[in-house]
Amino acid sequence: DQQVKQNSPSLSVQEGRISILNCDYTNSMFDYFLWYKKYPAEGPTFLISISSIKDKNEDGRFTVFLNKSAKHLSLHIVPSQPGDSAVYFCAASASGSARQLTFGSGTQLTVLP
Amino acid sequence: EAGVTQFPSHSVIEKGQTVTLRCDPISGHDNLYWYRRVMGKEIKFLLHFVKESKQDESGMPNNRFLAERTGGTYSTLKVQPAELEDSGVYFCASRAGGYGYTFGSGTRLTVV
Secondary structure (H helix, E strand, C coil), rough: CCCCCCCCCCEEECCCEEEEEEEEEECCCCCEEEEECCCCCCCCCCEEECCCCCCCCEEECCCEEECCCCEEEEEEEEECHHHHCCCEEEEEEEEECCCCCCEECCCCEEECC | CCEEECCCEEEEEEECEEEEEEEEECCCCCCEEEEECCCCCCEEEEEEEECCCCEECCCCCCEEEEEHHHCCEEEEEEEECCCHHCCCCEEEECCCCCCCCCCCEEEEEECC
16 A cells, blocks of 8 residues: 555646645654655656654745645645656655655656746 | 766566666765666665665565675666566665665666
């Protein structure tokens, strides 16, 4: 069974608008959450992360929100740019698991010029 | 600093053949992981090395998969004999400490 779920396989957004990518998890042992971005024929690259002791982390145009009670996190990109078009993976990790990552299935974001 | 290097980038083999994937982690990174993405689904954990020791191989699908990391440097992942369901993209990642994973570009394996 999938412990990290990204229910939207794709999302299209107009350039300059906000992109919101969602992720749900089921394992309450997860205490660290990450977003990775992946371009075709490349490996995932780290984008932003958040610890379970926080509910928001911001880095430039990227903000991650964590709602522990709902077991939900989201990635906001504002303003969206065509270069942001990629597959975005949500990942989670539990302490004591040697930081093994559990990934969602990814969301393909397309930013239209 | 050189990144995580994987080769080959692509491999097409027939069912029943053997394939060996190689990963060169970032120098000095003790932690090395193998992950796999099948059919556009989620990226799944296969196993974790700390130096030359296997810490966790709970994600290995079956005994047709063998991973090694001799000397704690590069790692190989051998699939023998390959089956159709083994097709996918195999990613290697390395980590020094903390949460700083660096992934390689992956090996796309196609079994026909």
